Each structure stands twice: as C-alpha cells, then as structure tokens.
Amino acid sequence: MRAGTSLTGLGRYNENVVIHAFRRLGASSQRDIAASTGLSVQTVSAIVRGLQGRGLLAEVETRVSGRGRPRTILDIVASARIAVGVHVDPSVVTIVALDLGGEVTASVSSTDVDADDPRLAMAKVAAMVQRLIRDGKVDERRLVGACLALPGPVDPATAAPDSAVWLPGWAGVPLGELLSERLQMPVPVVKDTLAAVIGENWVRAGESLDSTMVFVYVGTGTGLGLSVNGDPVRGFSGNSGEVGAMMTALGSNAPGEPPGMANDPAVLVERAHVLGIQPEPLPTRSDFVALERRFAQLCSLAEGGDERADRLLSGAADRMAELVMMATELLDADMVVFGGPYWRLLEPWYAPAARRTVRRPSARGPHPVRVMSTAMGEDVGAIGAASVVHDSRYVPRAPSSAGR
Structure with missing residues (x-):
C-alpha cells in the first residue's frame, strides 16, 4: 500500500491515499483505512468527512464485532464521478463512460473511421460524445474529463500520433487539440497500451494495485503496457511498451514483411494467403473490416482442425510467449494480463503458450506468474482511456510527479 503523510500542503495527496486504500481493500472502516495507510485515525476521519461531503464516500453498513462499539463501514460511491474514454482503432471508434468503480455506464461505437481525414474523424468523435451527454447517458454534472487513446507512439510535445503505421494520414495531426476545442475541455492523448494497463489496474483494483503487471495488448498491432505496484511505467515520453524491435529479434519475418509485425493479424492473414490456407484474393490493408x-x-x-492454420497461429503464440517471458523477467512481474480487440480469437493459442513459458525455470526467482484475461472485456482501449482520467485525479502521487 502507498503510505500517507501528515505534512501540510499535501491534503489532496492524503485524500487520494484514502481513496486508493478503499480501492485496494473494498468497503472498510476508518480504523482499517488508518492501519493500511499509516495515517492517524483522526486524519482519516477528517478526510472521510470531506469525501462524504463531496459525495465520494458513503456509509454502507454497520458491523458489530464482539462487545465493542459497532464499526461504520464506508465505501466509494461509484456513480459520483464519470470519465469519458475514446479509443480510435483503425477499424472502429469506441467511446465509453466509466464510473469510479470501473463500470461502463454508457458506450457507443462506430466503424466509420475516416483514415484520410483525421480532422473530420475528430469532429465525428466529438459529436458522438456530445450525443451521449445530450441523451442523458452521461451526467454532465458528474463528468470529470475525457481522454483519447491511440495506437502507436504519441508525440509528447504535440499530443499527435508520432508515426501512424495503420493510419498514416494521421501522423503529426494534433488530435487532442482538435477534440479539446470541440468538447470544450482538456483531452489528453495517450498510447493505447499505456491506457490499457492503467485501465486494468483501475477496473481490477484490489490486489492488482500491489502487483507488477505486464499487459499484452492484442490488436491491429501488438504492444505491452507495464505497471509496478499499480503505477504505470510511462517511459521518458509516455511511449513505453513498443515491441517491434523485440519481435524482430524473435525472428520469423517472411521476405517483404515489415520488421516486428509478424504477429499482427493483417500479416498473419497475408501469410495464410501465401501458404494457400486462404487462397481467396486478399483485402487491402486499409480495408480493416474485411481483414x-x-x-x-x-x-x-485452425480451431476446426486445419493443421496449416493451426501451425501458423501456434508459431505466433510461441513468439508472443517468448516476448511475454522477456518482459516478465525484465520487470520481475507476477501478473500477465492479455486483452485487446483480437484477444478472444487468439486466446486458444496464446494463453497456453504463455502459461507454459512463464513456468520455465528462469532468473526471475521463485514467485509464480499468473496469466489471465483482462477484467475490462472487449473495449480495452476506451475503458483504459477513461481510466486515465480517474487515475490522474484519484491515484496518490507526489506533487512533483502529478499529471505526468
């Protein structure tokens, strides 16, 4: 657990320490929170009163333990605050409203992604968000912000896609600025793998906040989200988790295949065509729905028994497992979480390969490594983006690093 401090000037930090403790422990008494944070009972009591006054905490029950005084049990009011998350994938735009408990309260999606006109695309995204608010699916009084998650690296200075492999016309366009202007609120832009690991910790909460996690994002491209004790590893520019060089080092790229993209679904489809597994004419790489x-x-x-298809996907699973092993050992992780748009399709191959690999003897030490599916369901990018908003407001971080 993160420890609190009674130094003056750090009131918000201590408030977030208390909120974080409720997220870790669940419904608890003030004495439980004090014991877990290192704050005095008096300090916790004052913070709790303030949070109750703002509607963030509420009494949920009274527990009698022995002959002592009954304990009042409190918990976070999930509906008190709502964040909007937007994820732009090459094939779909997904928007969710997420409460403090990690529940999606409203969502909308569209396959109408304009690959050639990012400005028009942002206008459509803004209209979708505004429609959620106008239709009453998002209470504007409880809305605390919005965030945009994108595939690939994001330029930290401009909040624009740095190199958009799958949406090349979007590179260098300040999407966050465009969306902020239309929504009349700041809209930070983050890489979707970073959003995913933040979202996993926000939605899963509990013991994941004390774990070291490798989140494997299985989408149009492949990437990793990393966190230590529930805190995301952002890297110098917020673009940690790029795996292209690692995938290239693992080999298996066919002639003419872009380096580091051997596991991308579009490339696997192309390989299946070359191998005669799917001899029908190939869709173009820009036709994401057909791909x-x-x-x-x-x-x-492959699931139906086609041996060639199974070998192709098993090879992808073996590469992914080696990638996971590298990241797990590097980070000394105890939790591996898979998620993303293509995870459910690839789970029959990826999950067993990853579990076999992380059980191998290694230098990481004796601790077990759990391999599991995301707690966020299908909309990992959008839920992660909304979680970035909650994370920035309610996770305790020293003032010098807040908002980074």
Missing part, C-alpha cells in the same frame, strides 16, 4: 473477417475465418479454420 478482421478474414482473420476470424483463419482462427476458425
């Missing part, structure tokens, strides 16, 4: 359909068919063939 997704072909990839689902490839997975179905």
Whole structure:
C-alpha cells in the first residue's frame, strides 16, 4: 500500500491515499483505512468527512464485532464521478463512460473511421460524445474529463500520433487539440497500451494495485503496457511498451514483411494467403473490416482442425510467449494480463503458450506468474482511456510527479 503523510500542503495527496486504500481493500472502516495507510485515525476521519461531503464516500453498513462499539463501514460511491474514454482503432471508434468503480455506464461505437481525414474523424468523435451527454447517458454534472487513446507512439510535445503505421494520414495531426476545442475541455492523448494497463489496474483494483503487471495488448498491432505496484511505467515520453524491435529479434519475418509485425493479424492473414490456407484474393490493408473477417475465418479454420492454420497461429503464440517471458523477467512481474480487440480469437493459442513459458525455470526467482484475461472485456482501449482520467485525479502521487 502507498503510505500517507501528515505534512501540510499535501491534503489532496492524503485524500487520494484514502481513496486508493478503499480501492485496494473494498468497503472498510476508518480504523482499517488508518492501519493500511499509516495515517492517524483522526486524519482519516477528517478526510472521510470531506469525501462524504463531496459525495465520494458513503456509509454502507454497520458491523458489530464482539462487545465493542459497532464499526461504520464506508465505501466509494461509484456513480459520483464519470470519465469519458475514446479509443480510435483503425477499424472502429469506441467511446465509453466509466464510473469510479470501473463500470461502463454508457458506450457507443462506430466503424466509420475516416483514415484520410483525421480532422473530420475528430469532429465525428466529438459529436458522438456530445450525443451521449445530450441523451442523458452521461451526467454532465458528474463528468470529470475525457481522454483519447491511440495506437502507436504519441508525440509528447504535440499530443499527435508520432508515426501512424495503420493510419498514416494521421501522423503529426494534433488530435487532442482538435477534440479539446470541440468538447470544450482538456483531452489528453495517450498510447493505447499505456491506457490499457492503467485501465486494468483501475477496473481490477484490489490486489492488482500491489502487483507488477505486464499487459499484452492484442490488436491491429501488438504492444505491452507495464505497471509496478499499480503505477504505470510511462517511459521518458509516455511511449513505453513498443515491441517491434523485440519481435524482430524473435525472428520469423517472411521476405517483404515489415520488421516486428509478424504477429499482427493483417500479416498473419497475408501469410495464410501465401501458404494457400486462404487462397481467396486478399483485402487491402486499409480495408480493416474485411481483414478482421478474414482473420476470424483463419482462427476458425485452425480451431476446426486445419493443421496449416493451426501451425501458423501456434508459431505466433510461441513468439508472443517468448516476448511475454522477456518482459516478465525484465520487470520481475507476477501478473500477465492479455486483452485487446483480437484477444478472444487468439486466446486458444496464446494463453497456453504463455502459461507454459512463464513456468520455465528462469532468473526471475521463485514467485509464480499468473496469466489471465483482462477484467475490462472487449473495449480495452476506451475503458483504459477513461481510466486515465480517474487515475490522474484519484491515484496518490507526489506533487512533483502529478499529471505526468
């Protein structure tokens, strides 16, 4: 657990220490919170009164323990604050409203992604968000902010895509600025793998806040989200988790195949075509809906007993497992979480390979490594983006690093 401090000037930090303790422990008494944070009972009591006054905490029950005085049990009021998360994937835009408990209270999606006009795309995104608010699905009085998650690196100075492999026309366009202007609120822009690991910790809460996690994002591209004791590893520019060089080092790139993209669904579909597994004409790489359909068919063939399809996906799983092992050992992680748009399709191959690999004897020490599916369901990027807003407001961090 993060320890609190009674130094003056750090009131908000201590408030967040208390909120963080409730997220870690669940419904608790003030004495439980004091014991877990190192704050005095008097300090916790004052903070709790303030949080109750703002509607963030509420009494949920009274517990009688022995002959002592009954204990009042409190918990976070999940509906007290709402954040909006936007995820732009090459094939779909997803928008969610997320409460403090990590529950999605409203969502909307669209496959109408304009790959050639990012400004028009942001206008459509803003209209979708405004429609959620106008239709009453998001209470504007409880809305605390919005965040945009994007695939690939984000330029920290401009909040624009640094190099958009799958949406090349978007590179260098200040998407956050465009969306902020239309929504009349600041909209930070983050890499979707970073959003995913923040979202996993926010939604899962509990023991994950004390874990060291490798989040494997399985989407149009592959990337890692990393966290230590529930805190995301952002890197110098907020772009940690790029794995292209590591995937290239693991080999298996066919002639003419872009380095580091061997596990991307579009590349696997192309390999299946070359190998005669799916001899039908290939869709273009910009036809993301058709590519997704072909990839689902490839997975179905493999599950149905097609040996060549199974070998192709098993090879991808072995590469992924080695990547996971590298990251797990580097970070000394105890938790590996898979998620993303293509995770459910690839789970039959990726999950067993990852579990076999992390059980191998290694230099990481004797602790076990758990391999599991995300707690966020399908909308990992959008839920992660909304979680970035909550994380920035309610996770205790020293003032010097707040907002980084």
